[in-house]
Amino acid sequence: MPSIEVCFFETKKALKEAGIAEYEAETGVIFEHLGIGRMKRLLDGKEELSEELYEKLSLMVEKRRTGYPLAYITGIKNFAGFDFKVDENVLIPRFDTENLVEEIRRYCKGKRVLDLCTGSGCIIIALSLLGDIASGVGTDLSPKALEIARENAKRLHADNVKFFCGDLFDALVNVNEQVDQKQDALQEERSSAENERFDIIVSNPPYIRTQVIETLEKQVREYEPRMALDGDGDGLKFYRKICRGAKRWLTPSGILAFEIGFDQADEVSALMKENGFSGIRLIKDLNGLDRVLVGFADLEEKDHV
Ligand code: GLN
DSSP states (O other): OOBHHHHHHHHHHHHHHTTOTTHHHHHHHHHHHTTOOHHHHHHHTTSBOOHHHHHHHHHHHHHHHTTOOHHHHHSEEEETTEEEEOOTTSOOOOGGGHHHHHHHHTTOTTOEEEEESOTTSHHHHHHHHHHOOSEEEEEESOHHHHHHHHHHHHHTTOTTEEEEESSGGGGGSOOOOOOOHHHHHHHHHHHHHHTOOEEEEEEOOOOBOHHHHTTSOHHHHTTSOGGGTBOOTTSOHHHHHHHHHHHHHEEEEEEEEEEOOTTOHHHHHHHHHHTTEEEEEEEEOTTSOEEEEEEEEOOOGGGOO
């Protein structure tokens, strides 16, 4: 078997040839995943790689060369300093989304927070771990995504976060359908969530315009869940629905915060204003692109439907 050093070099080369921009960093992540951190590489670089690890490495490199996302290969993505489990059922948490977490962190101490389109649960779990929230709820239409979100909450000990399945706010509503015994506990939790209002609603919903999806890079377009990307013809479907529904679920002085696409600030802030939010603030990401909108409800009791 070749040495660790040689394998590292060959991996970098293979990923570079496959056109992977971050080939150097990704090689580091692959080796970490194999249990060979930077120190080990530097100190024991001349050691042979075991046959078992060599096989694992070859498989990972082959998959990655086809454009399959690295996070799905390792099954892990770091977000806001925590390792989240991910698979093909969830959008891979983005570095850009940390802007939303950073922004909301300063408002959320002791608050009840709702995260719509929670996916892997990364936003609400990070807020629970970093922001000292009173409690959190995440909802998503995909039951498989919620399995991952629940597992993440468990692994990371975000014990005050619950997840419900359904379309946006509908997930919170106690539908009067026949439920089997196993569902009873969940149903009870749901109906208590239904009577609850939230101090903060956050969401990073699917916001890519349908026609634009085909132009995204292969690793996104082919492997990440389409339902986590597609915001319909104008990309605004979820913002529209969330803005309309937010009043029913927010406390009178609640906060609504979104991640947005770089060209959606005007349209989304208009939707927020139309639905009774003011003091809207736009936050840019590190690349200087519009990324987060935060709005403040100022709802009279009479507005409280
Ligand atoms: N809220 C999750 C995230 O930010 C999933 C978002 C989505 O599915 N659009 O990663």
